[in-house]
Amino acid sequence: QVQLVQSGAEVKKPGASVKVSCKVSGYTLTELSMHWVRQAPGKGLEWMGGFDPEDGETIYAQKFQGRVTMTEDTSTDTAYMELSSLRSEDTAVYYCATARGSSRTFDYWGQGTLVTVSS
Amino acid sequence: DIQMTQSPSSLSASVGDRVTITCQASQDISNYLNWYQQKPGKAPKLLIYDASNLETGVPSRFSGSGSGTDFTFTISSLQPEDIATYYCQQYDNLPTFGQGTRLEIK
Numbered sequence: 001q002v003q004l005v006q007s008g009a010e011v012k013k014p015g016a017s018v019k020v021s022c023k024v025s026g027y028t029l030t031e032l033s034m035h036w037v038r039q040a041p042g043k044g045l046e047w048m049g050g051f052d053p054e055d056g057e058t059i060y061a062q063k064f065q066g067r068v069t070m071t072e073d074t075s076t077d078t079a080y081m082e083l084s085s086l087r088s089e090d091t092a093v094y095y096c097a098t099a100r101g102s103s104r105t106f107d108y109w110g111q112g113t114l115v116t117v118s119s
Numbered sequence: 120d121i122q123m124t125q126s127p128s129s130l131s132a133s134v135g136d137r138v139t140i141t142c143q144a145s146q147d148i149s150n151y152l153n154w155y156q157q158k159p160g161k162a163p164k165l166l167i168y169d170a171s172n173l174e175t176g177v178p179s180r181f182s183g184s185g186s187g188t189d190f191t192f193t194i195s196s197l198q199p200e201d202i203a204t205y206y207c208q209q210y211d212n213l214p215t216f217g218q219g220t221r222l223e224i225k
Contacts, residue, residue: 035214037163044206044216044217044218044219045155045157045163045206045208045216045219046216047213047214047215047216059213061213062120095162095163097162097163100168103151103168103210104210104213104214105153105165105168105169105210106153106155106163106165106208107165107168107174109162109163109164110162111162112162
């Protein structure tokens, strides 16, 4: 059973960066394909990017290209998502989620991390 | 990007009712379609994958069907614990979600 535990809530000023972590247990990170999905308050789900095992690369949604970086520390089985140049519209709950095999079916999710961007 | 149009956006039904939600893709996605349930303050939970396959541990009152561009999600007999928002998601291309259907008890 995969468990994903995310870091705590953050408050950031516009223009700053935030780095959210997602600690894996039950499996090693190398056995998983990690993705990130966000949800603005009262809104729907939005995929940000994730690892593509067929290419061996991380792919990002075009909307976030140049502003987001997803990394992994396999020594601690922790995934990270860093979003830069924050604006108020980035206020959201950020989820890590694992994709099943080479599909992008998200079967395990972290508990979510609220990032608030406010001056 | 492939657009997913989900309807209705909200739905009120009674316990025991049959509930149906539809999702339409902007292009053919074969059966690369999943359904998730999200309760307030919680992460989404996978219910149906590949359009019609029930995730392990999910009650059999949940089902999905469809292929190509038109998909249906059904709860055969609504239970109080089914109150949630439901999302479809395609993965034929980069993943996109429907806008969600908020389900309430009448």
